[in-house]
Amino acid sequence: MSNAEERAEQLALISRLKATYPEVPEWPMPDQMTSDHFLAYMKNPHDVGGELDVPAAYENKEEEQWELMTYVLCEVLGMRGIWVSEERRRIGNVDVGRAVYLGIPYYGRWLWSVGRLLLEKGYLSWGELTDRLVEIQDRYAGGLAGRLPDAQPKSEGDGANVTRNAHHLEAAGVGDPQIFAGKAGPAKFKAGDRVRVRELPALFYTRTPEYVRGAEGVIAEVTYESPAPEDETWDRTDAKPEWFYIVRFKQCELWHCYTGPMKDTLQTEIPERWLEAVR
């Protein structure tokens, strides 16, 4: 049970966590907010391509048991139609916000996204989850003594009435994105077409990176039909598939002061809604 001093220490710790630009007061008034700052705050935290960073030692990592279990948890929920991976990505890579995105371990966010989704979709209540967290903390309160903690479900529920998406049944034996073939209509672009990436406001979620917006490239390949991630992420059953394209850019045109040779390129995959023809 924490005492007043421990609570004060935690408050002091949280007070040191800064998540805003230092040049503007916290909680800015509308007249203190410029558009470029607004766009910076709205930028999806996962969209880090091209952001400034320095060389650092890369390392491998031995996987924790809980990390493997987290990965399995996420994929089994997808296998059983509770979500699609795009929902997980939005929740765990964007909805968390920039501070948590950079501040907690990678699989910590995978795990967070499970809890968040199950609460939002009503599979669990906050009380059920919180009571169970307390129970597990108590279970191992004396220390693990070299044991691996493990799940001890009290029963195995009847899953027949659980709400599941149609996708996991429809796509069985077919595949994703194969299940969407033939549903997008004619492709607007073909290989070799010059295109520009539109500069859309991109609030809440996108997988078209900021570093290509406004840039011109060439269609390298017309790839497949699928709902755009901007629809798939919200579990929309009415999401209309569209054509996807691998678009090739010249690095010297993409980046200001690109330091490599003129022939270097970058390719990324973009759904049709994001592209416009260049005359």
Next chain:
Amino acid sequence: MSDHGHEHDHDHDRTVKPMVDEITDFEVLEIALRELCIEKGLFTAAEHRLFTEFAEQIGPTPAARLVARAWLDPDFKRLAMTEPLAASKQVGVDWLEPTGFGTPSDFVALKILENTPALHHVIVCALCSCYPRPILGNSPEWYRTPNYRRRIVRWPRQVLSEFGLVLPDDVEVRVEDSNQKHRFMVMPLRPEGTDDWTEDQLADIITRDCLIGVALPTPGVTTNIITTTRSAIRPIAN
């Protein structure tokens, strides 16, 4: 880690950590969610076990074998470039497994990027860590980091040089940012000095790093570039 998925690259230089006896917040949350999901019938313990077994057996061997076979057999190479899912099946990887519609995170859309003497590919997922798990196993930690993802798209040659890979200016470096449902692997060029090699010998030098594009297959080199490995507090139970 089972022998099936055993990586021949031995990233084992570990530091020893003191035992941490207290359960972590993440372990508590994972166990709570797993228990509640099973109790509410979202999935069964058997389904969880099935996927765990799938996850534990994936590794880079099939991808290495695919490239080695492509080097030796022009018809197989043509298959790999035109029907990569069919080529995957021939090295034992069915991308529909184990769910029947593909793993939720990896989908069913493999593309193999063929290097030529004038073109070198390197792969990233700048938004998260999308990676062709079914054929290549799990991604290395560095691949997932914001550091790699920020820098490889914009300063690819600098990042590659940190892996010891310096390419001449007349070779185009093409970064493939894997940001949608496609999953990519590189088909590197077959190096000099491998005449008369068997498929096994060739596969041995086609490391995971070569298949991402941060290394080139080299006779005598069967390890990845980075071997330092941070130990886990409580690693995977065998």
